[in-house]
Amino acid sequence: RATSAALYLLDPDGRELSLRQSFGLGAEEHIEVATARPLLERLREAGSVVVDDFTYATWNVAPQAQSAAQREALLTAAKLVGPIVNSGVILGIRPGSGDVIGLLVVRDERVRDAFSSDEIVLFERLASMIGVVVENTRAYARMKERDRLAVLGQMAAGLAHEIKNPLGSIKGAAQLLVDAANDGDGPACTQDFLDIIIEEVDRLDRVVGSVLDYARPRKGNPAPVDVNAVVKRTVQILGPSSNDRTRLETDLGTDLAPVRIDAEQLRQVIMNLVQNAVQAMGERGGVATLSTRMREGDQRSLGRGPAVASWVEIVIKDTGPGISSETLNNLFVPFFSTKAQGTGLGLAISQRIAQEAGGVIEVTSQEGAGSAFLVVLPAYVNREPRSSTPLPRRVAESNPDGA
Ligand SMILES: Nc1ncnc2c1ncn2[C@@H]1O[C@H](COP(=O)(O)OP(=O)(O)O)[C@@H](O)[C@H]1O
Ligand SMILES: [Mg+2]
Structure with missing residues (x-):
């Protein structure tokens, strides 16, 4: 009617x-x-x-x-x-x-x-049925996407493996030729071409390496880690930035609790996030701030760990262009990248490392005003963790296990 x-x-x-x-x-x-x-x-x-x-x-x-x-x-x-x-x-x-x-x-x-009120009750039932159908359809779409990514990941890993060996031989051969060129045989431009070959081989090697990292993660060696020490070490490795308009500042909190994580993997996470921040600011430059602090308070569970009330936060903030809402949705999806030379694996790998340590990476961003990536990790307390009921996850990030 x-x-x-x-x-x-x-x-x-x-x-x-x-x-x-x-x-x-x-x-x-x-x-x-x-x-x-x-x-x-x-x-x-x-x-x-x-x-x-x-x-x-x-x-x-x-x-x-x-x-x-x-x-x-x-x-x-x-x-x-x-x-x-x-x-x-x-x-x-x-x-x-x-x-x-x-x-x-x-x-x-x-x-x-x-x-009539009867009809309204009927409509309400109809609306609730539509709700179930919509929800099921979305769950199915998510599942399909996950399967697709899983298959893609396996394929990529296979491919990466196949590419790695020939890359090694190409680089070896190029290096031999460099030595020959240095001895003065052959035209002068040979050296330039050989440099290009070696540079590109190195780039491919990095791409292939991160694909393998993602598809077959290293188990890691979790141990209590001083987060500030890892941050300092990472900043040292990164060295002064290549363009003088970009600055990297640190603001390390005192009284930081240790975190149980593989130090090398944590370094990789910070490195990825700082690199993204620097790349986002691009030619125009800006300030990337790396800070650490404690987050006390609400008892909750993130990633794959039990509920904890004490967290260590590593924040990587930039003054870049920010992230559009569409990009925001895909940020942690493997192979998603808006960069011509991006692998789209940095954040996917980082998120997994954080989750394996019982934490999570959160993002806040304002278009035009920069972004902040928060690595939230459970503080390590030197005793057997009490068994506790995990609170519902409150993070807007999709859980790759669908749990
Ligand atoms: N600090 C940032 N500011 C703006 N966009 C970002 C930032 N960090 C990540 N992104 C976006 O997320 C995408 C995925 O990042 P990532 O997984 O590290 O892959 P990649 O760096 O190879 O593109 C990037 O291509 C970029 O669009
Ligand atoms: Mg990246």
């Missing part, structure tokens, strides 16, 4: 609801989540909001609990879904008892009070 209906789903970045399906009278293409907040909050508490007319609105659950201001805010938000000329029901799409991931709007433009 409806004359029009529209289905909206929340975008991955959570900023907008986009129209996916509709029939009948016009519906808005996009709804901003920020402005629709009162409506979404209402739908979180009650399954649906019934609008009988825009001169007045009724709610199927405890309407008297609403203050006049709340009603006003809700009504304004409800108008965002498009004109409800006479009767309309706005339903929240929720998988199970989870958060609202979309909206279903059903309207009857012909009469007021068009929907």
